[in-house]
Amino acid sequence: MSRPLGLPVVRSSAFVFANAHDYAEVLGGQVAGYAYSRIDNPTATTFAMAVAALEAPGLADVGAEPFASGMAAVSATLLGHLMADDEVIGPANCYGGTWSLFTRWLPRWGIRPLLVDLTDLAAVQAAVTPSTRMIYAETIANPTLSVPDLAALAEIAHRAQSRLVVDSTFATPVICRPLEHGADVVLHSATKFLGGHADATGGVVVGRREHLGPVRDARIDLGGCLAPDEAFLLHRGLETLALRVRQQSATAAVLAAKLAGHPAVARVRYPGLPSHPQHGIASWLFRDGLFGSLITMDIRGGREAAMAFCDGLRAVRIASSLGSVHSKVSHAASTTHRQLDDAALAAAGIAPGQVRLSVGVEDPEDLLADLRQALDVT
Ligand SMILES: Cc1ncc(COP(=O)(O)O)c(C=O)c1O
Incomplete structure (x- = not known):
């Protein structure tokens, strides 16, 4: 049989x-x-x-x-x-x-x-x-x-x-x-x-x-x-969920740490960074030292600078959705959170220059180089 x-x-x-x-x-x-x-x-x-x-x-x-x-x-x-x-x-x-x-x-x-x-x-x-x-x-x-x-x-x-x-x-x-x-x-x-x-x-x-x-x-x-x-x-x-999530999270942890010091970035939020307000909670709530593959960054210069940063990316695509094998970027206030007016955005802690990065399975060095070159021209 x-x-x-x-x-x-x-x-x-x-x-x-x-x-x-x-x-x-x-x-x-x-x-x-x-x-x-x-x-x-x-x-x-x-x-x-x-x-x-x-x-x-x-x-x-x-x-x-x-x-x-x-x-x-x-x-x-x-x-x-x-x-x-x-x-x-x-x-x-x-x-x-x-x-x-x-x-x-x-x-x-x-x-x-x-x-x-x-x-x-x-x-x-x-x-x-x-x-x-x-x-x-x-x-x-x-x-x-x-x-x-x-x-x-x-x-x-x-x-x-x-x-x-x-x-x-x-x-x-x-x-x-x-x-x-x-x-x-x-x-x-x-x-x-x-x-x-x-x-x-x-x-x-x-x-x-x-x-x-x-x-x-x-x-x-x-x-x-x-x-x-x-x-x-x-x-x-x-069938490949665990493989993908582990790889994506590991890459995101590296990128978050490197991007945190860049002069064009006002703030990086990533649960794996000790600077994240709930890093302690995430450390016991999350399994195997993984903190996910989403990173948000507040780009200095607000909405226009954030959009210019997105436009400057090559390996990271401007695309809807998240969590796939492809690295993607989106500008929150004009896309995923367009339903919120300025007051609701402020209440939700979303800065005008906030971008969300969904890290895929590409080579971490390629992604870092791409992010750095786009930040350098904002
Ligand atoms: C956290 C979260 N929940 C629910 C949804 C809605 O999912 P779908 O687009 O599959 O309807 C999304 C979509 O982005 C999401 O990010």
Whole structure:
């Protein structure tokens, strides 16, 4: 007997049953199986369960739900767990799409977001009310790279009979496993590191079954299901995830240290630098001495100088997204965080000259030379 080594792509939206009774039982959930790909698809399920195995290797009763994108995962998690008159404590600095969901959409449905600096535990505690149902954090925040104390946030959330949800896109399970630090649900934009090659869009949510049920229901009813071809690419990406993340993090650590002293750079933020405000937290929260492959830099001279720096790069590409094998740069205020006005940018700690560097797998010396030549002409 043999079976395929590669993951089979089940490119079918519908499934055939031997009889009407079997069909009813699978749809009704009495028997495990596949009925319709918006509900479950074998390729998508295999991808999600592979992420669960990475996020929660020793934990029992953990499941995972695959999504069409990171934002589909975020929105189904929020809408599955929250209802009108609930409050959610979220980060004042986070991915712009998530920030937009918090500030623009949740209030329309009567859900009150309280956005605070999650590294300030007193502020988080002060934001808790009897209506708090969720604390929502990013392991490494987009784009300021702040690192909240997940164990302390879990304690505050659980004391308030609410849940801690963590977007761990920037960390990946290679660097941090939030469920091991008390989080109830962890989610990813799989578009980034999990896929790793900038050729597939997806999301995934992992958690204990009790916390996953509402997320699954929201996914099915809101329709953000992962397509089987995308699931294949994302699953293939997982096979090299640890190799890529280790190499990318090692290169980023070298670049961050070298760039910190450059006269054209006002500030470098990287969780691995002792100057990072949460370096101590990152040192125990993160695994194997890895601190990720995202670096932010405040370029002296503000917005114009930051854009000129981006334009001067050759090996590092001006490109959307992050976490792939390619090194990329983006200017936060005009791209990923364009939804924030000046006041919100300042509140989120995003300087006008801030650029985000996503370090890929290219030769570290080539990257350093490229960054230096672009900084020299700003
Ligand atoms: C931290 C984080 N979460 C969620 C998302 C949304 O993911 P997607 O673009 O796959 O919807 C992003 C996208 O950049 C992100 O950076």
